[in-house]
Amino acid sequence: MTKKTIGWGLIGTGRIAEDRMLPGINAFKQNKLIGVVSRDPARAQDFAKRFGAQHAYTNFDDLLRNPDVDAVAIHTPNSLHCEEVLAAARAGKHVFCDKPMATTVADAERMVAACEKAGVTLGMNFHNRSMPGFIEAKRVVGSGEIGEVTVVELEASPGYRPGGTLSNWRVDPVMSGLGTTMSIGVHVYDILRYILSAEVEMVSSFFDTPRNVMEQTNMSTLRFTNGAIALVNVNEKSPLPYNDFVIHGTKGRITGKGLTRSRAGGVFEVATTDGKTRSQEFPAINAHAACIGAFSQALLDGKPFSPSGIDGLRSMQLTEAMAKSAWDGVHVRLAS
Secondary structure (H helix, E strand, C coil): CCCCCEEEEEECCCHHHHHHHHHHHHHCCCEEEEEEECCCHHHHHHHHHHHCCCEEECCHHHHHCCCCCCEEEECCCHHHHHHHHHHHHHCCCEEEECCCCCCCHHHHHHHHHHHHHHCCCEEECCHHHHCHHHHHHHHHHHHCCCCCEEEEEEEECCCCCCCCCCCHHHHCHHHHCCCHHHHHHHHHHHHHHHHHCCCEEEEEEEECCCCCCCCCEEEEEEEECCCCEEEEEEECCCCCCCCCEEEEECCEEEEEECCCCCCCCEEEEEEECCCCEEEEEECCCCHHHHHHHHHHHHHHHCCCCCCEHHHHHHHHHHHHHHHHHHHHCCCEECCC
16 A cells, blocks of 8 residues: 555444454554444444544445545454455455454355455454464464474353353354354464464364354364364353463473453463473453554555455364364364
């Protein structure tokens, strides 16, 4: 981009947009919020007023027709992402898409192809890549300090409130695709690819519900192309989750205590076979703001952005394989 500022539009005025994304867009000094879109006119007006948007729309196409909009953030129900990304690409707008990218691999492939054809950037809101603990984990693994990674154990859970259940569109398989897998899991599946610099080649999954009933627990074993094996527990049923991760290597171990969820801080520890140990605390940050800030900077610099649409597609391929594994009771090999 040759512009010195980025004009932003956002569709989907839910809690994440309100708490994280709109403050994140406004926190980057070279961003300008042009418009917000909500089906509810009063809500659109309220969000526009509170976050300083120039326009309040009830129709996404009206936002896309505004020449001042350079990029759009999409934070609507999962099944709507595909058509909204395709429309944005046709309008020549860059796209920052919430996770999961879509509800099917086929739709994800269409989204990637459309943005490539239009010459616009498609970025994903895998904000865990902006969390300091995970960034440090990638650095330590890449440095070889703990040797070759052999085993990873990770839990991610927002916690469970007695009497609480998944609600609204998230319980509808047509709208959401999957339950906890796509609400919570996609973040940590992506972060393991990021830390290990490897793809998942085989997966075996167990859900706590039958086919087409929104799962609240996904227990999966992943085998990566570099030989590492990960056991990943993603659930919305644990009242007191640890939210820890452990990365075992041939020369040591990384432990992230309480560091798998972006809204909480924790302690990062490294222990090596030569007897050395160290630890440091990482506070919670607005990882969503950091992620959208990095996307904005990439647009200004004319550079590729990671996590990209390809990362979103890889995530869709994995979650589709998880569903097949859980529902059919089989190991699933992913295409290389």
